Amino acid sequence: MPTLEPQIRHFIVENFLYGEESADLTPEASFLENGIIDSTGVLELVTYVEKTFKIKIRDEEIVPENLDSIRRLAAFIQSKLATPAAH
């Protein structure tokens, strides 16, 4: 499966950085520590992932371990997509 990282990065740059490319936005960079995402941002991010990838994220899955960087998010989405029940 091709990596989802470029697609996620594009969403982050357009919606949270307003098109402003940032060298700090490495695949591992924490959205929280870098101030990219606030409390509304998490809700936006979850909505985006659910709509774009047609998966359902359960409350207990909304944790920084799954969502807090491009790489973590890509891995999380890929694991969800690999689980048929998630669709």
Next chain:
Amino acid sequence: MCGVAGILESKGSSADRDALRTMIDLVQHRGPDESGIYAHGPVGLAHARLSIIDLATGQQPMHNADRSLTITFNGEIFNYIELRKSLESRGHRFATTSDTEVILHAYEDKGPDCVRDFNGQWSFAIWDEGKQELFISRDRLGVRPLFYRMHEGTFLFASEMKSILSYPGVPRTLDLKALDQILTFWFCLPPRTIFEGIQELPPGHSMKVSQGEVHLQRYWQPSYPTHFAPMNEEHCAQHLLELLVDATRLRLRADVPVGAYLSGGLDSSVTTALIKNFTTTPLKTFSVVFDVPEFDERTSQDEMVRHLDTRHQHIECSTSDIGRIFPDVVWHTEKPIIRTAPSPLYMLSQLVRENGYKVVLTGEGADEILGGYDIFKEAKVRRFWGQSPRSRLRPLLLAKLYPYMGNLQKQTPAYLQAFFHVSPADLSSPFFSHLPRWKLTAKSKLFYSAQTRAALNGYDPCEELLAMLPAEFSKWQPLCQAQYLETSFLLPGYILSSQGDRMAMSHGIEGRFPFLDHRVVDFAATIPPRLKMKGMNEKYILKKAIGDRVPDSIRRRPKQPYRAPDSASVLPTNGSEPPYVSELLSEKHLDQTGIFNSRSVTELVRKSRSGQAIGVKDNMAVIGILSTQLVNEQFITHFGRLGTHAHA
């Protein structure tokens, strides 16, 4: 309440009377009843009067008996009757019944130290002919404004900066460091203002100006004990009530009727209850209501109106009203703002004026001096948790914060903890209480242009603030440190100015604030933090002091901070945005101003127009950028008003 302006030449020329006339005309909204100018040699003093005390003989500028002193005065000295008696007993003779004349005699009697005896809200300038010196003073908490600048040997001062900007030859440039401070703290650090070269006389300061030199002196500042003496709860509540009753009684002194704002919250309910319970003043109350339920407090307002049986009137403020009047609001705030909250207060003062009132009492100051703000509660929880980071129970308290913020309440516990994360470095920061707010506000700087970033060159406003803290700050308890930051900076720099004086005076309305009587402020500082915020119960001692004079439901109601619709008011999803918004936020206009990156702002505007700019961060950015563009347009590029009262 009034507007003042003045000129002092230091190079042998005479004060320019025509320029002074323009200066005072620009603040005529502050004093529409009369105006006066005194120009004599190097000095010119001007006054726009809102007649409240001594309607017949209180005209200004006013001289003393031998005309050696001349004053222009904005404000009130509430204890002028007591001061006058004391001065008369020492041989002073009065020609009027005004508080203005009391200041002149008090200055004759004690010189600059006279202000220490004043209980009031003032900014005034006294020209001392004998010393050839201008003495200027501003009240302790910064209720009334005073700005100044030295321009090529000419000293200029005024109640509002627009007067100074109108003076021939004064350069008009935005101070980017001031903008950076606003986009961090919500306020500028005095004496800096958003206009380069114009300074603000800080609260609690006086100054002398002579021979082209300016000397400032602080005569008061908030201070807290390093150790609190044991205080009996009952006695404390009783004494607080006595002080508040007297503060209210003094603030009802006027030769015109006095009204009150009633927001539905605890503070204005207390103020109104004090008037009703302890004075015989006929009472009319005023409030603003919203068409958006999230912000509307009419149920609580109606309850207080029924409870106190006041004559009441409200004004409906719609989301589109806020967008429509925003240029007028910024013309009066004279600086960028990151919330639209001043706008409804602009409409409210208009309502009061239309009802024939000139004076209102309000509840400002209670949150600062008695521990009411959510930021205090948040800091308490974060500190409690930070001291035991592995605790599983302590972070559960986070869910109790900000019950009115829907997006925060929807967060999972893991993210709630992530947002309020406390690092060991944060715990030792003097700004512990305020760091989350400032970091969030500072997100708006993402929109700076490369040019702005280069000009700021890594400037950190927190370092400037750090250098301004008093030596004993580090010894104060955490709540006192947070209170100091609010009382010394946010209160004068935003609450009393952008939301207070400037909105009320836009329609010639004087606000009076019983909680900001310096006796109340000084006493409140000695109340132990545990009686201010008992557990998570904010303003506990105030609730105890007022008792059932305010209904239980109001006292127990979760705090609802005063807010108004932000980006939706200027960038609504139905496409009906006011034309000035489309123009000022266009790429062309943004590029001309050069402060913000037009591409990024365009993305933000797109997001807002589609209704997706729902977070605090986006809302602050929209309002901060638009208001900066409005300040630039109305004060720098084209000096004059853009709004509904536009003039050439």
